[in-house]
Amino acid sequence: MSSPLIALLARALLVLSLGHAQSLLAQPAPAPSAPAAASVVSSAPGVHQFTLANGMDLIIKPDRRAPTAVHMLWVRVGSMDEVDGSSGIAHVLEHMMFKGTPTVKAGEFSRRVAALGGRDNAFTSRDATAYHQQVPANRLREVMELEADRFASNSWPDEEFRREIEVIKEERRQRTDDSPRAQLYEMAQATLFTASPYRRPIIGWMNDIESLTPEEVREFRLRWYAPANAAVVVAGDVDVAQVRAWAEQYYGAIPARAVPARKPRIEPPQNGPRRLEHRARTSQGYLSLMFKVPQFEASALAAETVPAGPSRDALALTVLAAVLDGYSGARLDRALTQGPQRLAHSAGAYNGLYGRGPQVFTLDGVPVEGRSAQEVVDALRAQVAEVAQNGVSAAELQRVKTQWIASETYKLDALFSQARELGTAWLMGFPLDVNSRLVKHLRTITAQEVQQVAQRYFGDAQSTLAVLVPEANAPAPGASPSSPAKPSAPVR
Amino acid sequence: MSSPLIALLARALLVLSLGHAQSLLAQPAPAPSAPAAASVVSSAPGVHQFTLANGMDLIIKPDRRAPTAVHMLWVRVGSMDEVDGSSGIAHVLEHMMFKGTPTVKAGEFSRRVAALGGRDNAFTSRDATAYHQQVPANRLREVMELEADRFASNSWPDEEFRREIEVIKEERRQRTDDSPRAQLYEMAQATLFTASPYRRPIIGWMNDIESLTPEEVREFRLRWYAPANAAVVVAGDVDVAQVRAWAEQYYGAIPARAVPARKPRIEPPQNGPRRLEHRARTSQGYLSLMFKVPQFEASALAAETVPAGPSRDALALTVLAAVLDGYSGARLDRALTQGPQRLAHSAGAYNGLYGRGPQVFTLDGVPVEGRSAQEVVDALRAQVAEVAQNGVSAAELQRVKTQWIASETYKLDALFSQARELGTAWLMGFPLDVNSRLVKHLRTITAQEVQQVAQRYFGDAQSTLAVLVPEANAPAPGASPSSPAKPSAPVR
Numbered sequence: 001m002s003s004p005l006i007a008l009l010a011r012a013l014l015v016l017s018l019g020h021a022q023s024l025l026a027q028p029a030p031a032p033s034a035p036a037a038a039s040v041v042s043s044a045p046g047v048h049q050f051t052l053a054n055g056m057d058l059i060i061k062p063d064r065r066a067p068t069a070v071h072m073l074w075v076r077v078g079s080m081d082e083v084d085g086s087s088g089i090a091h092v093l094e095h096m097m098f099k100g101t102p103t104v105k106a107g108e109f110s111r112r113v114a115a116l117g118g119r120d121n122a123f124t125s126r127d128a129t130a131y132h133q134q135v136p137a138n139r140l141r142e143v144m145e146l147e148a149d150r151f152a153s154n155s156w157p158d159e160e161f162r163r164e165i166e167v168i169k170e171e172r173r174q175r176t177d178d179s180p181r182a183q184l185y186e187m188a189q190a191t192l193f194t195a196s197p198y199r200r201p202i203i204g205w206m207n208d209i210e211s212l213t214p215e216e217v218r219e220f221r222l223r224w225y226a227p228a229n230a231a232v233v234v235a236g237d238v239d240v241a242q243v244r245a246w247a248e249q250y251y252g253a254i255p256a257r258a259v260p261a262r263k264p265r266i267e268p269p270q271n272g273p274r275r276l277e278h279r280a281r282t283s284q285g286y287l288s289l290m291f292k293v294p295q296f297e298a299s300a301l302a303a304e305t306v307p308a309g310p311s312r313d314a315l316a317l318t319v320l321a322a323v324l325d326g327y328s329g330a331r332l333d334r335a336l337t338q339g340p341q342r343l344a345h346s347a348g349a350y351n352g353l354y355g356r357g358p359q360v361f362t363l364d365g366v367p368v369e370g371r372s373a374q375e376v377v378d379a380l381r382a383q384v385a386e387v388a389q390n391g392v393s394a395a396e397l398q399r400v401k402t403q404w405i406a407s408e409t410y411k412l413d414a415l416f417s418q419a420r421e422l423g424t425a426w427l428m429g430f431p432l433d434v435n436s437r438l439v440k441h442l443r444t445i446t447a448q449e450v451q452q453v454a455q456r457y458f459g460d461a462q463s464t465l466a467v468l469v470p471e472a473n474a475p476a477p478g479a480s481p482s483s484p485a486k487p488s489a490p491v492r
Numbered sequence: 493m494s495s496p497l498i499a500l501l502a503r504a505l506l507v508l509s510l511g512h513a514q515s516l517l518a519q520p521a522p523a524p525s526a527p528a529a530a531s532v533v534s535s536a537p538g539v540h541q542f543t544l545a546n547g548m549d550l551i552i553k554p555d556r557r558a559p560t561a562v563h564m565l566w567v568r569v570g571s572m573d574e575v576d577g578s579s580g581i582a583h584v585l586e587h588m589m590f591k592g593t594p595t596v597k598a599g600e601f602s603r604r605v606a607a608l609g610g611r612d613n614a615f616t617s618r619d620a621t622a623y624h625q626q627v628p629a630n631r632l633r634e635v636m637e638l639e640a641d642r643f644a645s646n647s648w649p650d651e652e653f654r655r656e657i658e659v660i661k662e663e664r665r666q667r668t669d670d671s672p673r674a675q676l677y678e679m680a681q682a683t684l685f686t687a688s689p690y691r692r693p694i695i696g697w698m699n700d701i702e703s704l705t706p707e708e709v710r711e712f713r714l715r716w717y718a719p720a721n722a723a724v725v726v727a728g729d730v731d732v733a734q735v736r737a738w739a740e741q742y743y744g745a746i747p748a749r750a751v752p753a754r755k756p757r758i759e760p761p762q763n764g765p766r767r768l769e770h771r772a773r774t775s776q777g778y779l780s781l782m783f784k785v786p787q788f789e790a791s792a793l794a795a796e797t798v799p800a801g802p803s804r805d806a807l808a809l810t811v812l813a814a815v816l817d818g819y820s821g822a823r824l825d826r827a828l829t830q831g832p833q834r835l836a837h838s839a840g841a842y843n844g845l846y847g848r849g850p851q852v853f854t855l856d857g858v859p860v861e862g863r864s865a866q867e868v869v870d871a872l873r874a875q876v877a878e879v880a881q882n883g884v885s886a887a888e889l890q891r892v893k894t895q896w897i898a899s900e901t902y903k904l905d906a907l908f909s910q911a912r913e914l915g916t917a918w919l920m921g922f923p924l925d926v927n928s929r930l931v932k933h934l935r936t937i938t939a940q941e942v943q944q945v946a947q948r949y950f951g952d953a954q955s956t957l958a959v960l961v962p963e964a965n966a967p968a969p970g971a972s973p974s975s976p977a978k979p980s981a982p983v984r
Contacts, residue, residue, distance in 0.1 A: 083575035084689065085755030187686065191766065194682045195697045197576065205687045207758040263577030266699040271966060272769030272959075274683060279764045279953060461771060467764075474763060 016091050016124045016175075016202050047422065047432055048240050050247070054256040055228025058247045059422050059432065061235040063415060069140045069236030070415040072132040073147050074423040077224035079204070080126045080197040080357050081262065086212060088168070088204015089220050091124040095164050096217055097131065098122075099156040101149050106160055109146060116142055126198055127356040128427050134416065137237035141246050144232075148250035151225060161214040169210065172203050180280035180468055184288070188466035191276050192290055196267040198357040226257040231426045235419040267292075267358045274464040279471040284345070286468040287373040288364040289380060293317050293457050295352065295359040296438070298430050306441045315438070316453040317351045317361055319445045322400035323392050324349035324363075324383060330396075331386075336365060336379050343371050343379050353438070354428060361457065373467045381458070388454035392447050401443050408439055508583050508616045508667075508694050539914065539924050540732050542739070546748035547720025550739045551914050551924065553727040555907060561632045561728030562907040564624040565639050566915040569716035571696070572618045572689040572849050573754065578704060580660070580696015581712050583616040587656050588709055589623065590614075591648040593641050598652055601638060608634055618690055619848040620919050626908065629729035633738050636724075640742035643717060653706040661702065664695050672772035672960055677780070680958035683768050684782055688759040690849040718749040723918045727911040759784075759850045766956040771963040776837070778960040779865040780856040781872060785809050785949050787844065787851040788930070790922050798933045807934055808941040809843045809853055809949065814892035815884050815942065816841035816855075816875060822888075823878075828857060828871050835863050835871050845930070846920060853949065865959045873950070880946035884939050893935050900931055 050058040079090050100106040113120040118135030120143075131150075133143045176182040186201045193199035203209070232251060234243050270292060293314065300311030325332045325348050336347040344365040352359030363380040367373055411417045425434045542550040571582050592598040605612040610627030612635075623642075625635045668674045678693045685691035695701070724743060726735050762784060785806065792803030817824045817840050828839040837858040844851030855872040859865055903909045917926045 083577055084687065085575055085757050087687075187762075187764075190686045191683055191768075194679065195576065195579075195692075195699070200687075205757075205760060207687070207756055207760070211755055213753075261705075263703055264699055265577050265697075268697060268699070269967070270679075272679075272771045272961060274766070274768040276683075276766040277764030277952075460769075469764060475761070 016094075016171075048244075049432065050244055052227065052248060052252045054252060054254055055226070055259075056247075056251050056254070057231035057426060058244065058251070059231060059233045059426060060238065060240050060243050061233075061418055061422060062238055062240060063235055063418065064237045067137045067237045068134060068415065069137040069234060069238050070132060070134045070419045071140060071143050071147065072130055072233040072419045072423055073151060074231045074233065074427060075129045075225055076127075076229050076427055077129055078125050078127045078356075079200060079202040081224065082197065082200065082204075084200065085208060086204075086216055086220075087200045087208040088172075088202070089212060089217060090129055090224075091203055092165070092168055092209070092212060093217050093221055094122050094124045094129050094131075095168060096156060096161060096221075097150055097154050099154070099160045099164065101153040101155060103153075104146065104149060106156060109150060112146060113143060118143065124202055126202055128423075130420075130423060132416070132419065140234065140236075140238060140243065144243075144246050144250050147232075148254065151230065151251070152254045154221060154225075155218075156214075158214045161217065165209065165212065168203070169206065172206055172209060176201065176203065177206070180278065180282040181286055183280065184278040184286065184466055184468040187276055187278055188288055188290070188464065191274050191466070192292075192360065192464040193358070194268050194270070195265055196357050197265055223260055226259050227251070227254050228256065229259045231423060233419045233423045233426070235415045235422070271461050273460045275467070276465075277467045277469050279469045279474040281472065281474050281476055282468065282470050284468075285367050285373055285470050286364070287367070287376055288362055288466045289377055290363075290464045290466070291361045291457055292462045293351065293359055293361045296354045298428065301431060301434065301437060305444065312445075312449070313453050313456070314351070314353055314359070315442055316445050316449040317457065318353050319397070319400060319442060320384075320387065320450050320454055321349040321351040321361065322403075323387065323396050323450060326400045327403060331383050332365075332380070335383055336376065342368060344368060344376050347376070347380060349380075354430075356428070373469070377465060384454050384458045387451060388458070391451040394447065397445075397447055397450070404439050404442060408436070508586075508663075540736075541924065542736055544719065544740060544744045546744060546746055547718070547751075548739075548743050548746070549723035549918060550736065550743070551723060551725045551918060552730065552732050552735050553725075553910055553914060554730055554732060555727055555910065556729045559629045559729045560626060560907065561629040561726060561730050562624060562626045562911045563632060563635050563639065564622055564725040564911045564915055565643060566723045566725065566919060567621045567717055568619075568721050568919055569621055570617050570619045570848075571692060571694040573716065574689065574692065574696075576692065577700060578696075578708055578712075579692045579700040580694070581704060581709060582621055582716075583695055584657070584660055584701070584704060585709050585713055586614050586616045586621050586623075587660060588648060588653065588713075589642055589646050591646070591652045591656065593645040593647060595645075596638065596641060598648060601642060604638060605635060610635065616694055618694055620915075622912075622915060624908070624911065632726065632728075632730060632735065636735075636738050636742050639724075640746065643722065643743070644746045646713060646717075647710075648706075650706045653709065657701065657704065660695070661698065664698055664701060668693065668695065669698070672770065672774040673778055675772065676770040676778065676958055676960045679768055679770055680780055680782070680956065683766055683958070684784075684852065684956040685850070686760050686762070687757055688849050689757055715752055718751050719743065719746050720748065721751045723915060725911045725915045725918070727907045727914070763953050765952045767959070768957075769959045769961050771961045771966040773964065773966050773968055774960065774962050776960075777859045777865055777962055778856070779859070779868055780854055780958045781869055782855075782956045782958070783853045783949055784954040785843065785851055785853045788846045790920065793923060793926065793929060797936065804937075804941070805945050805948070806843070806845055806851070807930070808937050808945040810845050811889070811892060811934060811937045812876075812879065812942050812946055813841040813843040813853065814895075815879065815888050818892045819895060823875050824857075824872070827875055828868065834860060836860060836868050839868070839872060841872075846922075848920070865961070869957060876946050876950045879943060880950070883943040886939065889937075889939055889942070896931055896934060900927070 046061060048060040052058060077090055079087065082089050098107065098109055100108065104112070110120055113133050113135065116135050116139040118133050118139065120133040122129070122131040131147060133147070135143050176186060189201070190199045232247060294310030296311045296314040300306045300309070306312045306315060324330060332347040332349060336342065336344040344367055347365040348363070350362045352361070363384070365376040365380060367376045411421070421435055422432055425432045428434070431437070538553060540552040544550060569582055571579065574581050590599065590601055592600065596604070602612055605625050605627065608627050608631040610625050610631065612623070612625040614621070614623040623639060625639070627635050668678060681693070682691045724739060786802030788803045788806040792798045792801070798804045798807060816822060824839040824841060828834065828836040837860055839857040840855070842854045844853070855876070857868040857872060859868045913927055914924055917924045920926070923929070
């Protein structure tokens with residue numbers, strides 16, 4: 001549904017993982033079954049949901065194909081819950097969660113998981129922070145005990161914090177300051193969004209990272225890591241009653257705490273195009289053209305069909321992105337990247353279907369040498385205009401719909417994907433079977449509806465164009481006003 | 493030193509006053525005499541500075557020309573000290589400071605000042621909040637008592653807060669949402685600055701104003717209205733020893749409190765032009781072209797002459813702005829706004845010499861009908877390029893310098909200006925005679941230095957262009973997603 005480029009950006013920038021490539025929060029990722037029942041039993045086949053007395057949610061999906069289990073702890077706090085001056089704090093806290101408790105010393109958490117025969121990681125996104133382990137199913141109890149201990153009692157000396165901040169600054173240098181495209185992305189988000197917290201990078205501005213204090217990080221944890229702001233998801237070869245008993249024992253013992261009020265921080269209306277360039281020493285140009293679009297809301301799931309309105313438009317925009325760029329040889333490929341006269345090395349379309357903050361439809365591309373960013377922009381827009389004028393064919397529509405169904409089935413193969421998708425549904429306040437419902441609803445989108453959204457949402461007034469301009473004399477990547485780069489430290 | 497247009501913007505948008513036109517915080521406003529001694533005596537003629545035991549500063553400037561006195565309380569907290577989600581809170585607190593104390597009921601403060609034969613007001617800027625009264629000199633004691641009471645004990649019921657929030661929302665509608673140019677300015681600041689808190693409007697985003705709670709406002713006051721974060725400035729027909737004794741009595745009784753640490757929130761480097769349009773139903777277009785420039789730093793005042801470097805460049809940029817637009821018939825006027833073929837109704841240049849946050853050099857203009865924004869931009873840039881290539885004449889330089897000296901003398905005529913300029917110097921941590929020093933240093937700037945800054949700071953990479961585009965079909969001004977406009981409420 002998205003080009004390798006967009007996928008790259010989405011992966012590199014919408015989620016900061018501690019390490020492995022597996023720990024990625026895909027945007028609209030379909031998942032299986034189960035309604036969001038507030039208590040004991042789930043009516044959806046295969047998924048069980050409970051709420052502990054302290055408000056923490058517990059979601060269990062037995063899958064007995066192999067003797068293994070994935071355990072994920074989700075906290076509904078991400079970079080969008082930060083305020084400026086301390087941007088990056090959610091991600092810093094994620095790192096510090098590996099730095100010990102009164103009974104588990106720094107670094108010991110991951111060593112113990114490894115000793116159980118498992119592996120572990122964590123990630124921070126704009127919308128959430130999550131910690132996850134995959135272990136032999138018979139060692140699940142131990143990781144639940146470890147994770148509950150960390151959630152309740154994470155603590156570390158200031159010195160440990162200061163060391164980790166250096167690691168995180170190095171992570172920022174590698175991911176952002178040394179990457180012209182990541183720098184463009186960062187500036188583009190800050191221009192695209194005026195007041196929404198989505199405008200800030202997940203990893204935080206370098207200057208904010210540098211000025212964070214250990215006390216701020218501790219306060220952030222006490223503020224947001226409340227049981228009622230978290231969910232435990234377990235998928236794998238497990239017994240529901242047993243997992244529930246362990247959850248009551250370990251997580252249920254954590255005292256309840258109020259979840260702080262959140263500020264809405266609604267994005268003010270945009271009524272005129274925005275454009276920014278980032279000039280950098282790089283061999284390839286790049287451009288990203290973004291349009292503010294409506295997103296899919298939980299309320300649209302109330303009826304059997306999604307009624308006309310913003311949520312239905314969000315679905316149609318997702319179909320439009322797939323028609324443009326959902327498979328090899330789709331419209332953008334054919335028009336921009338094929339043949340000897342091709343304009344672009346790559347071209348993509350991506351729609352943000354939902355999230356805790358405002359969503360965007362993105363067209364992007366890498367011009368080939370000798371072609372300008374503006375030519376690629378014009379060609380991308382021409383493809384949308386073509387759909388707006390002449391619509392899409394039944395065959396195209398069928399192709400993207402069939403592909404979704406296949407990819408859903410494929411995704412469910414991995415326990416980690418199952419757990420991640422259940423967690424994402426919980427995060428958004430959607431029913432746990434939201435993604436199978438979304439696929440069902442996407443299949444009802446007509447060619448005419450795709451044509452209508454192509455007509456409606458791609459005017460100038462809501463657009464932001466970001467252009468990466470290769471320039472021999474630009475400051476070298478990584479030339480930032482903060483302290484000079486040091487040799488790479490291991491990022492865990 | 494600035495065109496009517498820029499002055500308009502600066503006045504309307506950099507300062508939110510409760511009412512009268514007098515209460516404006518000019519940007520680089522020269523003031524008289526006096527070093528920032530930490531204790532009892534000032535070595536500069538005419539100005540006395542003391543620090544009370546609780547850390548509050550007291551600045552007294554006797555001026556016996558008339559039996560009147562100006563009293564100003566400055567707090568070093570403005571919109572730049574806010575975090576997002578609660579933008580506008582400094583200004584809301586300024587309003588609430590008129591809503592009573594345990595001994596003075598809501599609205600009573602201003603009634604009492606009026607009963608003393610005085611008038612009072614207050615303003616909030618990006619950098620500071622200030623409260624001021626002008627009274628017959630023999631009633632100074634009473635306003636000091638009233639102001640100290642309010643600083644120490646401001647309190648009000650939630651209901652009073654809710655009423656005032658409606659007043660402030662109406663203020664925002666009038667000042668910003670109903671003004672296409674103010675809307676452009678707001679969006680331009682948000683695009684120009686990426687991480688600096690200067691990117692947010694002083695009055696706050698509407699949605700943030702709507703979601704403020706009374707408790708947040710009370711906490712903001714307790715956090716920032718500490719004696720060591722404030723200064724009292726008195727100018728007029730007063731006796732220094734007597735004013736000091738009253739200050740000790742009323743302000744000195746307020747318990748000392750720590751001033752919170754401030755986050756630096758340094759603006760990340762910009763390396764590529766930015767451009768935004770705002771389309772609105774308006775009869776006149778407008779454009780503003782902004783360049784990030786260095787600012788004048790207190791450290792540059794250490795030596796007898798300002799050494800080559802950012803601070804000296806800031807002075808030279810200020811001279812450049814004056815050469816372009818410092819007097820009727822200056823370069824921009826001659827090139828853009830005169831004659832039958834004129835491009836623009838008005839054109840301006842303004843340099844931000846100093847402030848607590850990053851500074852900007854602005855060129856702006858209002859195209860005449862039939863001429864495009866781009867033509868005006870090109871003409872403005874051509875004027876800077878002309879200086880970059882051919883320099884400025886000795887006569888021009890002399891003219892702007894003479895004019896400054898005259899305007900300084902004129903400014904000092906008003907007690908309010910004297911108090912405001914002393915307060916501004918205190919705010920910035922400058923010596924109290926900074927403005928007479930600045931005028932002296934500005935006079936040392938050579939034609940060659942003006943030429944050099946014209947060559948150095950007006951490239952594309954640090955520029956942001958904001959264009960107001962008249963459009964018949966644009967949303968009407970004031971059409972915001974928040975509640976509909978109501979009839980104007982009195983803003984006091």
